Amino acid sequence: MERAVSPRPGGSSVLGKVQLILESFSHDEQHLSLSEIARRSGVAKASVHRLAQELLSWGVLERRGQNYGLGLRLFELGQRVPRQRILRDIARPYMEDLHQATRETIHLSIPDGLDVLYLEKVYGHGHVAWPSRVAGRMPLHGPATGKVFLAFGPPSLLGEVLGAPLTRITPHTVTTPTALLAEMAQARKLGYVVESEQARLGYVSVAVPLYGTTGPVMAALSVTAPLHRAAPVRYAALLHAVSPRFTRSIGATDFT
Template sequence: MTGGDSMNSVLGKVQLILEAFGPDDEHLSLTELSRRSGVAKASVHRLAQELLAWGLLERRGSDYWLGIRLFEIGQRVPRQRILRDAARPYMEDLFQATGETIHLAVPDGREVLYLEKVSGHRQVTTPSRVAGRVPMHCTATGKVLLAFGPRNLVEEVLASPLERRTPHTVTAPGVLLNELARAKANGYAVEYEQTRVGYASVAIPLTGATGLTTGALSITAPTVRVDVDKYTGLLAMVSHRITKTLSAMRSSAEVL
């Protein structure tokens, strides 16, 4: 089945309808769902009734919202849930030690997907969100995932133009490759104002029980408060503990 055929199938149309909701959209009208998805209004209305029955959509007045059932299903994804559960206590420790925003991210295509976040009242402006996505090339988490991940992931990112998020975002492939080589040598990545002006992030890779890089952990703070040496020391200590926790969780699962 070709890509066009798959999008014309019932499941393909359902995918388009659900993906019509952007990260900042709490609710959409039937007309807007049809416009964004490219699915005929009558088909959107018919499929929406089934999605409402399944709990994948909710309706309030004339608008549609993503349903809580989607969240419940998402919590069952094994790899993501295990990594998040293992990392969350240590993320809270990092927050207590720094007072800054802590992110847990995994690769998803050419982007990083935030699995978890711990922050306080003085979090970054235009805040990130759990399940939010950001291009790999401009984030500290993305850079370490590229540096310590498979080579084909780097090639995939470089196959398309590198989006400029701020005046400081690296958009030249050669410069990005140099940054990745530096991250590989240092064991961590740092980005200054490449995602948000006025903020910087420090990130390290997280190693799973099998020894492969499974995610990345970062600390994000205003550039005036960033302490790279302190952050890398804390992140390194925490990463070892997370790896041990993941190994223990894997062993426990094998026993069960």
């Protein structure tokens, strides 16, 4: 699926052009021609060609025939981001335990602007395809993990989401402020979020917040299963058992 690149402030600067070039790649089309990069990014083809050569030399881009893709240097740099790495490393054993208990797909996510960003995923039977892939993102109001930050995070974040259009991901996605507010109230009452077919048709997700030792929500953890065999109450109980263990593990690190 082609992803449109939104205009960015400073897009006329060299760094702005590099950002637009890198953001022109998607999960579904990982290798693009220079002409396609120029079309998607809005950067002049001559500039794309010049910058691509520099990005190749840095390892930020790689070349396959006449096409270009994101290079391993970006992966290497991404592994150095301490917050994401620590969260992933701490949560991974608990995610594997949840997978063993449910045989379903487990997601770990954090907020990034008005999106939810997937940090880690443990696959279940017939694993969930796009968009729930590591480093993938979706609007906060769609998947269960995104809704966690709206229900249990700062009220200002919910207000910001309500102030923007609520895009429809599936025919079941909540797209009105009234309905979203009702969902958030129900989530706070239950202590967890249940989302059915709002992010992907045929799937149900149950998510809980993961807290740091000082209180704020740090991440969201979810179980995702096909609608015909999902057991939301059971998943919620298993997730709630993990949450305090995660907080204790975070407290034992030098996470900042």
